[in-house]
Amino acid sequence: MDTEKCSGILRVIEAGSLSAAAEQLGYTPSGMSRMVDSVENEAGFPLLKRSRGGVTPTGDCLRLLPLLQELARNGERYAQLTAEIRGLETGSVTVGTAYPVCYRWLAGLVAAFGQCHPGIEIQILEGTSTRLAAALTAHRADFCIISRREGDFQWLPLRSDPMVAWVPRNSVWAKMDVFPVASFASAPYIATYPGEDIDATRMFTRLGLTPHQCFSSTDSYATCSMVGADLGVSVNNALVRGAWTSQIRILPLNPPQSVEIGIAVSPENEISPAAKKFYEFVKKELRGDGELPFRESF
Structure with missing residues (x-):
């Protein structure tokens, strides 16, 4: 599982909207939608319920939520630590x-x-x-x-x-x-x-x-x-x-x-x-x- 995609899914859930999450992360709405589709295809079931009012996590997604949060957090820690080793700060x-x-x-x-x-x-x-x-x-x-x-x-x-x-x-x-x-x-x-x-x-x-x-x-x-x-x-x-x-x-x-x-x-x-x-x-x-x-x- 790509940790960047995990972070993307979490941002969509937090924002309640694909377009809002895309704007926050610097993606186009279509690019954000493709990312969500990719994660759902990998999981084998829908993670988000889409409606005119926005998006909400499915029941299956809620079961995965702690793991997605852990993967995203470890991905961020990995990026920070490798940057530190290279002499950079991020x-x-x-x-x-x-x-x-x-x-x-x-x-x-x-x-x-x-x-x-x-x-x-x-x-x-x-x-x-x-x-x-x-x-x-x-x-x-x-x-x-x-x-x-x-x-x-x-x-x-x-x-x-x-x-x-x-x-x-x-x-x-x-x-x-x-x-x-x-x-x-x-x-x-x-x-x-x-x-x-x-x-x-x-x-x-x-x-x-x-x-x-x-x-x-x-x-x-x-x-x-x-x-x-x-x-x-x-x-x-x-x-x-x-x-x-x-x-x-x-x-x-x-x-x-x-x-x-x-x-x-x-x-x-x-x-x-x-x-x-x-x-x-x-x-x-x-x-x-x-x-x-x-x-x-x-």
Whole structure:
């Protein structure tokens, strides 16, 4: 099986369209279609279902998906390693972060890394810590700044980050020095990413507490605006803050709750040469005490 064709099939599935995948990979639509036909002929059965709405993987393709991902990943590692042996640098690194406040720091790292390693492309991926941990496991990401999650990856702790309450500025809660965690069970609660495995959900599960959810959003800025409009209270990581949080009051929790934030990367025996170079570069940029440099960015 040609590993380039494996990558092509995976890109089609991800894009949901032959033409979109062709544009991303630099193929013509007809060339992309011929590649898919070639893989399907080799497999002996259809891998994609085509419709006016796009393409989706068949059931048989889903069974093969982990193997296709593994073949594509090994093909990329082979290309990077052989290029390295020839004295060249190539490849790509997908860097994920669960915290938008890290973008400024990451942008500086990517710029500095690019000067030293111009042949390596860096892609930025955003998502929750659990989603990014899953992306690492599925080899769709190489390096992620997340709160600690279960998984088979290398872990470099960066900081302990407290969970904090977001309350309306003109509310009775704003007069408090700390926010009692138990009050989430009665106060109108605004959930961010409801039903998802995020730090707030894990905190409530660990404490055996069910918040009195009245509203929800899928964006921290939206949640902050709802709190600012006196619709209720919420909880978030202390790292999630910016000029837009000035419309609310942020309180520490009682009892205190915190999460460990760090860098997760692929296991030593699976990390690609390009990703390993980026990881080693980042570790050199970090201070000896393990804290994030340029802390004012946070």
